[in-house]
Amino acid sequence: MRVLKFLIFLSCLVPIMTGCDGPANVQDPNNSFFTKFYGLDGNQTGDDMVVLADGTFVLFGTTAPSGQGQISQWYFVRVDPRGMVLSERKFGSPSLNETASDIELTSDGNLVAVGNVYKTASDRDIRIMTLRLDLSPIDSAVLPVLDNTGVVTSGDEEAQTVTETTDGFIISGSTTYVGAKPPVAGYTDTRDGLNIRLNKNLTRYSTGGWLLTQTYGKYSDDITVRIYQLPNGSFYVFGHSDAQAPNQTAKNYNYWYYSISASGVPTNDSYLGNQATNEKLGAVVLAPPQAGSYYILSGIVFNQSGDGGISIVALKNTLQFAPSDPFFLESLSVNLGSGLVEATSVVPSALGGYYVLSNENSTVNNQNWLLTKVGNDGKLSPNFSSYPLVFGGEGPDGIGAIRESLDGRIVMIGTMRTGKPDAGETKMTLVKVNSDGKFEN
Amino acid sequence: MSRTLRIVIAGLLFVSCTFRVLAQDVDCSQALAQAEDEFTAGHFYAIPTILGKCPEQGLSQEQTVRAYLLLCQAYLILDNPIAADDSYLRLLKADPEYVASEDKDPIDIVYLSKKFTARPVFTPHARLGLNTSLFRSIYAVSTEPYDISTSGSPSIGIQLGGGVDWNISDNISLCGEINFSTKSYKRESTGIAGLDKQNITGSQTWFDFPLYVKWAKDAGNIRPFGYAGFAFNYLLSAKNEFIYTDIKPAGSQLVAEGPNENVTFQRNQLNRSFLLGGGVKLKKGRDFWYVDLRYMAGMSNLTNVDKTYYAQPGTSKNPIGNPDYIMSSNVTKYHYVGDLYRLDNISLSVGFIHPLYDPRKVRKARTRSVSREIRKKEGGSVK
Numbered sequence: 071m072r073v074l075k076f077l078i079f080l081s082c083l084v085p086i087m088t089g090c091d092g093p094a095n096v097q098d099p100n101n102s103f104f105t106k107f108y109g110l111d112g113n114q115t116g117d118d119m120v121v122l123a124d125g126t127f128v129l130f131g132t133t134a135p136s137g138q139g140q141i142s143q144w145y146f147v148r149v150d151p152r153g154m155v156l157s158e159r160k161f162g163s164p165s166l167n168e169t170a171s172d173i174e175l176t177s178d179g180n181l182v183a184v185g186n187v188y189k190t191a192s193d194r195d196i197r198i199m200t201l202r203l204d205l206s207p208i209d210s211a212v213l214p215v216l217d218n219t220g221v222v223t224s225g226d227e228e229a230q231t232v233t234e235t236t237d238g239f240i241i242s243g244s245t246t247y248v249g250a251k252p253p254v255a256g257y258t259d260t261r262d263g264l265n266i267r268l269n270k271n272l273t274r275y276s277t278g279g280w281l282l283t284q285t286y287g288k289y290s291d292d293i294t295v296r297i298y299q300l301p302n303g304s305f306y307v308f309g310h311s312d313a314q315a316p317n318q319t320a321k322n323y324n325y326w327y328y329s330i331s332a333s334g335v336p337t338n339d340s341y342l343g344n345q346a347t348n349e350k351l352g353a354v355v356l357a358p359p360q361a362g363s364y365y366i367l368s369g370i371v372f373n374q375s376g377d378g379g380i381s382i383v384a385l386k387n388t389l390q391f392a393p394s395d396p397f398f399l400e401s402l403s404v405n406l407g408s409g410l411v412e413a414t415s416v417v418p419s420a421l422g423g424y425y426v427l428s429n430e431n432s433t434v435n436n437q438n439w440l441l442t443k444v445g446n447d448g449k450l451s452p453n454f455s456s457y458p459l460v461f462g463g464e465g466p467d468g469i470g471a472i473r474e475s476l477d478g479r480i481v482m483i484g485t486m487r488t489g490k491p492d493a494g495e496t497k498m499t500l501v502k503v504n505s506d507g508k509f510e511n
Numbered sequence: 512m513s514r515t516l517r518i519v520i521a522g523l524l525f526v527s528c529t530f531r532v533l534a535q536d537v538d539c540s541q542a543l544a545q546a547e548d549e550f551t552a553g554h555f556y557a558i559p560t561i562l563g564k565c566p567e568q569g570l571s572q573e574q575t576v577r578a579y580l581l582l583c584q585a586y587l588i589l590d591n592p593i594a595a596d597d598s599y600l601r602l603l604k605a606d607p608e609y610v611a612s613e614d615k616d617p618i619d620i621v622y623l624s625k626k627f628t629a630r631p632v633f634t635p636h637a638r639l640g641l642n643t644s645l646f647r648s649i650y651a652v653s654t655e656p657y658d659i660s661t662s663g664s665p666s667i668g669i670q671l672g673g674g675v676d677w678n679i680s681d682n683i684s685l686c687g688e689i690n691f692s693t694k695s696y697k698r699e700s701t702g703i704a705g706l707d708k709q710n711i712t713g714s715q716t717w718f719d720f721p722l723y724v725k726w727a728k729d730a731g732n733i734r735p736f737g738y739a740g741f742a743f744n745y746l747l748s749a750k751n752e753f754i755y756t757d758i759k760p761a762g763s764q765l766v767a768e769g770p771n772e773n774v775t776f777q778r779n780q781l782n783r784s785f786l787l788g789g790g791v792k793l794k795k796g797r798d799f800w801y802v803d804l805r806y807m808a809g810m811s812n813l814t815n816v817d818k819t820y821y822a823q824p825g826t827s828k829n830p831i832g833n834p835d836y837i838m839s840s841n842v843t844k845y846h847y848v849g850d851l852y853r854l855d856n857i858s859l860s861v862g863f864i865h866p867l868y869d870p871r872k873v874r875k876a877r878t879r880s881v882s883r884e885i886r887k888k889e890g891g892s893v894k
Contacts, residue, residue, distance in 0.1 A: 089783075091649060091812035096851060098650050099816050105842055106656040110705035111760055136759050147656075155656045404831060432831045440832070460832025463843025488654075488704075488843045489757045490767040495704065500656075508836055509820035 102479070103509040105461075106153035107488055107497035112136040114145055116470040116483040116498035117170040120181065122203065125151045125476045129483055130173035130183055131498040133160055142167040144185060144197075145498065146205045151475065153500055159205040163187060168197060171243075172231040176200070180208060184232040184241055187212055196229045196241060196264075198272055211272040215245045215264070215285060223247040225285075227264065228293075230309075235299045238269040242294035242309065245285055254289040254314070256321060262287030263294035263309050265330060278333035286336045288313035292326065296354035298365070303332030306389060308367060310351040315341035323348035325367060325383065329391070338391035342383060342399065348372040349381055352414030352428070353471075361418060361446055363387040364397055368416035368426050371401055378406040380414065380428055382448050400448035404458055406440065407431035415471040419443065420478055421505055423451050427472035427482055430460060438462030439469050439484055441507045459507040464491035467499075478505055539565035543578055550581055558585040559594075566601065575605040580620060587619050595623060596872065603629040603870035607797065610730065618884060626876040630678055631866040637673040638803065640860030644668065644694040646713075649812055649851040652819065653700075654842060661700040666712065668693040670858055672719070681729040686738065690719040694856055703846055706758040711847065714771070715854075716747040719807070721786055734799070737789035742807055744782035749775045753845040767844050777818045777839075777849060782811040784856075792864060799864035809853035819849050 089095065108114060112135040119129045126148055133145035143162030149155055162168040170185040181201045186194040199210035214222045225247025232241050243264040251259055262285040267275035274281065286292070290313035298306045311326035318324070324343030330336045343349040351369040364384040371381040384397040407430060414428040423445040430440035442458040443451040461467075465487030472482045479502055486499040504510050546561040558581060566578040579602035586595035599620075602609060611624035643665045653659065672690030679685060693716050700709040723740020750771040757765040788805035820838060827837035841847040 090810040091851075091853060093649060096649055096812050097816075099652060099819075099851065100650060103820070104652075105654050105820065105838075105848065107654050107704065107846065108656055137761070149656060153656050406831075430831060433828055436829075438829065438832075438838075457833035457836075458831065459836055460829050461838045463838070464840045465843065467843075486843050488846060489707075489755055490765050491840075491844060493765060494767060494844075495757060497704070508817075510817045 097511060099511070100152045102511045103503050104153045104501070105509075106149070106500045107486070108147050108149075108155070108158070108500065109133050109145065109495075109498055111495075112140065113142075113496045114498040115170065115468075115485045115496060116500065117185075118173045118183075118471045119473060119481070119483045119500070120173055120175045121473050121475055121481070122175070123476075126156065127151075127473075127475075127481065127500070128173065128181060128203070128205070129498060129500060130170050131470070131483075131485070132168060132170050132185075133498075134167075136495065141165060142169065144168050144170055144183070144199070146183075146201070147498065148203070148205060149500065151477070153502060157205055161199065161207065161210070169194075171229045174232055174234060176234050179203065182232050182234065182239055184229040186227065186229055189214075192226055193224050194226050194228060196227050196243065196266065198229075198232060198239065198241065198268065200272070209272050211268075213241075213266060213268075213274075215247045215266075216281070217247070218249070218282065220281075229264070230293070230295045231297070233297050233299065235267065236303070238267065238275060239272075240268070240297045240299070240305065241266040242297050242307070244293040247285060248287065249285065251289045257290050257313070259287075259289045260291035261293060263292045263307070263311075263326075265294060265297060265305070265307060265336070267334070278335075280334035283330060283334040283336055286328075286330075287311065288339075290314075291323075293351075295351045297330075298354075298356065305330040306365070307336070308351060308354045308365065310349060310369070311341070312348075313339075313341075315343065318345040320345050322346070323350055323372075325349050325351050325369065327385070327389070327391075329389070338389075340389075340391040340395070342396065344371075346374065350412045352412065353416050355416050355418060355424075357384070357418050357424075361422065362397065365389075366416055366418070366424055368414040368424075368428075370406070370410060370412045370414060370428065372412075376408040378408070378410045378412070378431075380404060380406070380426060380442065382416070382424070382426065382444050384448060398448035400444065402426075402442060402444070402450060404430075404440070404442065405432065407433070409434070411437065411468050413469050415469060417472050417474055419474060419505070422446055425472050425474070425480055425507075427469050427484075429467075429469055430458075435466065436462070436464060437466045437468060439467060439482065439501075441472070441480070441482065443507070453506050461501055462486060463488070465494060475502065479503065480505065480507060539569035540574065543570065543574055543581075546578070546581055550585060555585045555588050558582065566605075572605055576602055576609060579605065580616070583620055583623060584617060587623065596626065599623050599627055600870055600872070603627055603868075607866075607868035607870060613884070622878055622882070625878045626872055627870065628873050629868045629870040630681055631868050632678060634676040634678060634684070634864055634866045635673065636676065636801070636862050636864040637671075638688075638690070638860040638862035639671045640669070640803075640858055642668045642670050642692060642694060642856050642858035644696045645855040645857070646696045646698060646850075647809065647853040647855055649853065652814075652848045652850050654846045654848055655703055657702070659700050659702045661698060664697045664699070666695040666697045668695050670719075670860065674721070676725060682726055684725045684727065686721070686723050686725050686740070688719070688721045690721070692717045692719055692856075692858075694854065696854070704757075706760065707846070708756045708758060709846055710754040710756075711845075712752040713749065714752070715749045717782075718745045718747060719784075720744070721784075721807070723786060723788075727792065732794045734792040734794070735789070736792060736801075739787050740785070742784040742786050744784055744807075744809070746775070746778055746780040746782065746813070748773070749778045751841075751847075753841060753847060755845040755847075769844070772841060773823060774849070776823045777815055777821075778813050779811060779815050782809055782813060782854070784809050797866065797868070799866070801862045801864060803858075803860045803862060805856075805858045805860070807856045807858070809855050811853065812851050813854055814849050814851045816851060
């Protein structure tokens with residue numbers, strides 16, 4: 071009888087024991103989250119990406135073979151939702167280094183990308199390229215800044231973003247070609263912001279005052295980061311500047327926004343920020359209509375000792391260029407450390423609120439990515455209120471951009487150093503995590 | 512008393528005792544021979560008296576068996592079944608492996624033997640040996656967005672432990688074991704980021720708890736056995752040794768390596784396995800040595816999928832990130848994210864079995880076949 075009981079017990083155990091873990095009953099994590107490094111030999115960077123309607127991603131960065139003096143070229147990679155490479159292409163001059171800045175999906179279902187080409191070590195021009203989703207090129211152009219007489223300058227341009235307009239594109243960024251302006255005591259006219267408007271065929275837009283407005287700024291350091299065209303044909307421009315802001319008495323960087331009329335006349339310079347801190351804009355995104363269609367600005371706020379923090383601003387959709395413009399202006403309670411590469415990226419979440427990606431350098435010489443989330447009110451979301459999430463290795467890493475995939479997961483592109491932490495190759499890196507920012511289903 | 516005198520007296524006592532024992536042996540051997548003669552002569556009543564206490568002392572095992580067999584037969588003839596049973600039980604205590612057979616024993620002894628067994632209820636055993644593990648990937652999880660080539664090579668571990676067989680019948684046992692084992696595997700991935708190479712040696716320590724049903728031959732000096740069953744396995748620790756070699760097209764190499772990393776927290780520590788095995792037992796006196804070859808197929812995914820990208824909580828120096836969700840530096844340093852996998856194990860063990868013989872009367876004697884044989888010999892009908 072005892073034996074019988076034991077056998078019954080054993081037979082009860084069998085079903086528990088016989089379930090073998092395999093593809094039939096275990097979920098494939100590759101469908102939900104991953105970290106992928108792109109690029110073969112050499113160093114690659116990840117700078118921006120777009121999410122396509124079929125769930126695939128186009129990644130944009132640079133690649134350079136290993137070895138000293140090797141040329142860096144643009145690097146496009148189209149990957150499936152699991153991060154596996156579908157196709158990849160390199161573009162660029164065989165003798166000039168190129169850097170990548172921004173890629174956008176255009177209304178005709180193609181892509182437009184901007185970056186820089188190094189004419190010399192201190193003279194960068196802007197490169198813009200349109201390409202199809204299969205990564206075949208349509209057109210490209212190299213754009214130096216021209217002076218008032220249409221002559222190519224030796225200014226050092228840095229492209230930030232490209233935005234599609236009704237009839238072409240407009241590029242933001244900065245140039246060291248600042249022209250001649252009346253000096254302001256205590257200030258240096260380091261850079262002007264860029265507003266380079268182009269036709270669809272990538273030629274310069276010459277109507278109205280646009281050729282003159284391609285650079286704009288005060289006798290200060292001025293950078294434009296993102297430009298939006300309004301339905302009436304005018305533009306809102308967002309950036310940062312260390313020009314003296316109204317109601318401030320000391321030189322410091324503030325968020326800077328202004329408008330450009332349809333005919334290319336800039337006006338309405340406005341500033342947001344604290345006199346005791348330096349606000350530097352990293353990214354701007356338009357919130358969805360259900361979230362108020364605000365302009366969401368994310369940037370780094372540097373305090374007097376050089377430590378960085380994250381700042382989030384929501385500006386109303388119709389700007390008055392007045393103190394009433396911000397819907398909220400929040401500084402998040404996180405110390406990113408000093409010596410930061412000042413970059414942020416922000417994306418609205420389908421679940422509400424905004425994901426913000428930035429660099430953090432809280433441990434010296436080990437810059438990582440930092441992910442946090444704010445609600446529609448600009449306050450930290452509950453899941454991120456205690457801690458942000460940090461991604462990266464022992465070497466220095468840098469962010470590119472953050473997006474939300476079609477399945478509601480977070481995808482982040484950037485650059486991570488792999489292999490030996492002090493000497494390994496840098497790789498274009500794509501990280502996909504769940505809506506809580508975790509490598510979990 | 513002088514010292515010399517004491518030594519002489521002690522020597523005499525020793526010699527006296529030795530001769531006495533020898534004399535007793537000689538006496539009991541003579542008594543056994545006399546008892547056998549008396550039995551042949553039909554003088555059954557005298558046999559217990561002749562043998563006296565000899566079966567308990569002063570006879571070899573073989574002589575003891577003969578003596579008890581003689582007593583059994585005598586008591587059966589004298590119609591004293593209780594004494595016959597007692598004698599057979601004593602016989603089994605003297606030789607638990609004794610099996611009465613019609614070839615060498617009278618049929619009434621064979622009949623009597625069916626009422627008894629010396630089969631151990633429990634048989635403890637201990638084992639020690641070597642093993643190798645087979646990595647069974649469920650899903651390849653990698654930092655690489657391209658197809659890469661991964662291969663494994665054998666690595667040796669050890670196991671030691673013990674168990675108990677619960678003997679259901681002469682051939683069938685239910686068995687349980689507790690084993691400690693070290694298991695390891697080696698994996699090499701090539702074609703990472705072009706020409707790079709990643710080498711991983713996984714080293715784990717386990718407690719294994721196999722439960723299985725075993726069949727074993729119950730006679731002879733060499734006894735084959737085989738078994739099948741299940742095992743619970745508890746992972747005590749898991750460490751990985753990583754080497755990442757960045758191989759440049761020109762041939763130079765940049766190697767990233769470091770101390771072994773504790774990856775226990777990235778593992779599911781409870782595993783289930785099924786097992787198959789077999790071997791041979793070699794009889795040595797009342798005990799056995801055995802050789803056992805076992806295949807233990809892991810049934811559980813050993814990767815804790817929600818932890819595989821993360822560093823062990825509390826080990827990161829990063830002061831601002833969520834300490835429970837800091838990305839493991841292995842991801843970047845070694846391009847490593849663990850596959851979801853099962854771990855199979857093949858082991859070869861040698862062991863020692865010490866049967867706890869338990870001579871006893873069985874509840875239900877299986878005497879039908881012997882009865883039939885007796886009736887046949889007596890010329891009766893057979894049904």
